[in-house]
Amino acid sequence: MTLLVERSEDMSPDGRLSLFMDVDGDIHVKVLPPMERKDDYAPSVEFVTHCARSPRTIVALQALIEAMRLDNEERPLTGSFTLE
Template sequence: MLIERPEDMSPDGRLALFRDSDGDIHVRVIPPTERTDDYAPSIEFVTHCQRSPRTVEALQALMEAMRLDNEERPLPGMLTLE
């Protein structure tokens, strides 16, 4: 699943979360267009590792919240791919 939700403070900055085939969750901040040369940080949390169980649970809840926001309150630049 890939989900992107636009931020509230610029017209095109986005937060992206991706769950890969192993269930790991990748988090990426996509900067606004005027800052395309900026580094877009990305991190990964693995679901089979017990190092961050609460963080993984929170990220899964965030993915669901973003999915519902995209469904119920669509914005330009949003994306939900299951």
């Protein structure tokens, strides 16, 4: 199962955080530029679940994905969404 969740920041409509869980369970984190600059570079990092290097980070990112999913469901913001 894959899951993509994006959440707009609280202080402006410009910043968004994107977390993507791929079919292997690896988690990709991106900080997205404003929509009018969507073609700009978006820094990203990937944490792999089969690697024992970051187990607590993986657990925290999984919790963050769920928190963002629930916030999108219960308190939607413009530009925020969840795709399962």
